Amino acid sequence: MxxxxxxxxxxxxxxxxxxxxxxxxxxxxxAPKLGTEPSYFYRFNLGSAEVTAVSDGPLALGDPKGTFTGVPDDELRKMLSDNFLAPDNVVLEQNSPIVNTGDKLVLFDTGLGTAKGFGPTTGRQQKSMAEAGIKPEDIDAVVFSHAHIDHIGGVVDEHDKVLFPNAQFYIAQSDFDYWTDEGKMGGQWKDFVVHARKNLMPVRDRLVFYKDGQEFLPGIQALAAPGHTVGHHIFMISSEGKSFAYLGDLSHHPVLLMEKPRMEFSYDTDPKQAAESRVRMLDMLAAGRIAVLSYHYPWPGIGHVVKTAEGFHFIPQPMQMIL
The missing domain is CATH 1.20.5 (Single alpha-helices involved in coiled-coils or other helix-helix interfaces)
Incomplete structure (x- = not known):
């Protein structure tokens, strides 16, 4: 029967x-419950390079209404719930790759650090690095995709001491100039400017400005993707014929800004330019079947982009636990 x-x-x-x-x-x-968190790092090989992704912890944006715009609110909620995500609380990750080329140890972006405007779960990058066995004094280069608070916030500690004493720092000059401008202290971006100045001015004499298309470190090429900020870049990271793209904030959400890539995001300096950059870069990555690591995608943020009829789809890459 x-x-x-x-x-x-x-x-x-x-x-x-x-x-x-x-x-x-x-x-x-x-067997009583242990109540302990797992380590927040993930390691993989890229040609002869070794890449370690570390987390600064989850960042809660809250209700998507007003943050993701250009799509009706009920459609936003349906897109989230259809993908088994909370429709009233968008939570992003903060995934930073640390690339060991053999000659250099390069960290991309530093998280929120001491800034707690997005909740208490952020600011754990230094802890994640310790769990991965990486010391801040061993970092040779810190590369910023842009100067937003959640990418430059971990340069100094609560006492304003620089956490990476031996590093050179890399950023687009247009972004440095924009986000350290004291004239913007009275506007909507006040907190962003305060934290940019707090973290970038102490290393001003160690800043190097990269340019679009430049391979400014061996195997690391900057590609301009403006709109989210005036100087936002993504990076192609390559070793012995293998490569992946670190996306920074090209796309903040693996569903909303992929399925509808021309949707606008309220934290963009120029939302329409950001959408143009997003579509252009995602088209290139999908056509080239290039692996990506996205700063705000679900941990550890690694996968591939594929083209769909209306936009794109993100396919997470299975984690390989054996190097």
Missing amino acids: TYPVSRRSLLALSAGLGASTMFGSSALAR
Whole structure:
């Protein structure tokens, strides 16, 4: 006799409950809950280079209404719920790659650091690096995709001491000039300017300005993708014929800004230019089948971009736990 799926599921559930009762609760008490967090790093090889992704912790944006614009609110919520995501609380990750080329140890972006405007779960990059066995004094280069608060916030500690004493720092000059401009202190971006100045001015004499298309470090090429900020860049990282693109903030969400890449994002300096950059770069990455690592995608943010009829789709890459 063939049973409907719903009845089979009910019978399986009953059997499971029976087994739990048979073994009793004392079996569970033998192994108390540990309540400890796993380490927040992931390591993989890229040609002869070694890449370690570290996290600054989850960043809660809250309700998508007003942050993601250009699409009706009910459609936004449906897009999220259809992908098993909370429709009323968008949570982003903060994934930074650290690339060991053999000659240089290069960190991309530094998280929110001491800034707590996006909740208490951020600011753990230094802890993640320690879990990965990487010391801040061993970092040779810190590369900023742009100067927003969640990318430059971890240069100094709570006492304004620079955390990377031996590093050279790299950024687009247009972004440095824009976000350290004291004339913007009275506007909507006040907190962003305050934290940019707090973290970038102490290393001003160690800043190097990269340019679009420039391979400014061996195997690391900057590609301009403006709009999110005036000087936002993504980076092609290559070693022995293998490569991936670090996307920075090209796309903040793996569903909303992929399925509808021309949707606008309220934190963009120029939302329409950001959308143009997003479509142009995602087209290139999809056509070239180039792996990507996105700063704000679900941990560890690694995967591929594929073209769809209306936009794009992000396919996460399975984590390889054996190097």
